[in-house]
Amino acid sequence: MPEPADSPSLGGRDARYLRVVDAAPMGVHLYRLEADGRLVLTGANAGADRLLGVDNAAFVGKTLEEAFPPIATTELPERYREVARTGVPWTTEVVDCRDEHIAGAFEVHAFSVGPGEVAALFLDVSARKRVELALRGSEQRYRHLVENQQDLIVEADVDGRVRFASPSYCRLFGKEESELVGQRFMPLVHAEDRGATLQALEKLFFPPHTCVVEQRAMTRDGWRWLAWSDKAVLDEHGEVASILAVGRDITAQRVMEERLRQSEKLHAIGQLAGGVAHDFNNQLTGILSAGELLARALQDNGELRELAEMIVNAAEHSTRLTRQLLAYARKGKLKTVPLDVHGTVQDVVSLLRRSIDKRIVIRQDLAAQPSSTLGDSAQLHNALLNLALNARDAMPEGGELTFATRVAELSPEHIEASRMDVTPGRYVALEVRDSGLGMDPETQAHLFEPFFTTKEVGKGSGLGLAAVYGTVQNHRGAVEVSSEPGRGTTFTLYLPLVEVEARPRGSEEAQAVEAHCRILVVDDERVVRDVLRRLLEKAGHQVVVANGASEALEIYRRSWHHLDLVIMDVMMPDMDGREALAAMRELNPNLRAVLSSGYSVDGETVLATEGVRLLQKPYALEDVTRVIAEVLASPRQLELAKG
Ligand SMILES: Nc1ncnc2c1ncn2[C@@H]1O[C@H](COP(=O)(O)OP(=O)(O)OP(=O)(O)O)[C@@H](O)[C@H]1O
């Protein structure tokens, strides 16, 4: 260390110290504070030369400002003066100095070594600073990643207390990170999902220290489904130090799945119900018709006739039930004609005015224009009646029942939001509103399931809304419900709008025809054949029966010119009735026929052939006579629109 003459001698005392100071990997500057405030460099060690890359000896005797301009612009000169004045040492971790001669980051320790004398000891920390900067950069990148993540990121300790929560997590729960940190997350989890969550978390304590769990959590927007994928962070002993969890809101996906499950369930029940109703219908047809014949035959025996009428009544009641079931199973579709929804509403309203409690005020607000849809007015009538009767039951003390219509444009967004299963477009929205008891969410969740009822045994079968559901599906529409306990209920049916004039009602009424015909009856069910034969014979017709399509075809081939009409079941084991019909038509293009079924007959396809009518089982005597009359009365003029 060069030693100016006036420096307080360090080296004079012990040369070894000098060597140490020169060899040390740090720089040393010695300054003296002059009375005029100048800091004059009085010495420097070899380390200072190495660190600063300059020959410090050349600057001895100069002021700090003259010697080291880059240092002069830092806080150092002021600090050194203070140390010289007060004798209180001063330290800083990093000072940046930069010009063409000196460049680096320095850790500086300044201390007094005599009155007005300051020693400044400095270390080059540029490398450390570079590492720190790099670290800070990578930290910032990670923070950026985490903070801009849609997924939820949480770190919790082994007790389940939050240590870190990502902004997406804070947003979802509507809380500041400071409110969440230190709090347990479990209270936010739905009570029913806590068991599963705990079970999953236990896995974190064993290799591979990961787990997944789906749970509901109480967020700012209420209960949401969250899917988590967790990983344990292990300490150096292999113990779980904390839990890192990445989560995602899967509510929409869950809702879709649930909707699918629900619609599959309803579909499956529909299949089942449809199958049962079909077979049951065949039997009912027999019971009903036989009962009616019996009642007629016993005209003169009051007591026995009453019994027969009881059979008929019971069969009719069962018929109503199976009809509901079939409507639900979407198996009862017979007609697809343009119809005016307002006409059907008015029919239902006039029926209700005659029959329900006078304390229920019925209002109509029929604003839809146009108000036509393509469908089956009988089914629609039945659906409205079901809704109205439910409304009546919900208003035991009376109230208001409103039927309202309007044209609704269903946008994809609306359909998505209200979870309907329809295509976007224009619909007739038909509301049935009551001011009754309303329903809780639990009831609403099961509303359309067949056999779901909250009514006493014997009061409700739980088929009303199931039938409404099926009918609406049949019409390619949708049904929405909004209700609250104590605040009434509104059902809204959406039926696809058709822009055509509906036919005036009543035109489909058939005129009775007093013809006596030769009729071929084809059905694989014996009871149906027998009853139908008797019935037709009673009405004065001649009847030939066949137990299946093959036999029928044979008879028809032999003697079609003697036959006026064929009544045939659609579903037969050996051949579909429609196929048999087509084969017969080859023989006789003017064939006139009635197809009967306890199942679905696709109205559009069958009706497209002229001279054919459809008859849904079970049917009452008058249905049969009416349909026969219709077919015979206008053999070649039946068009699609006549349904
Ligand atoms: N307008 C309404 N107000 C309140 N609750 C209703 C309303 N409509 C239906 N519900 C509830 O939905 C349930 C199912 O109705 P649904 O019509 O399917 O069967 P039901 O009326 O009980 O029996 P059914 O119609 O076969 O005689 C009812 O039991 C009732 O709890």
Ligand SMILES: [Mg+2]
């Ligand atoms: Mg009902």
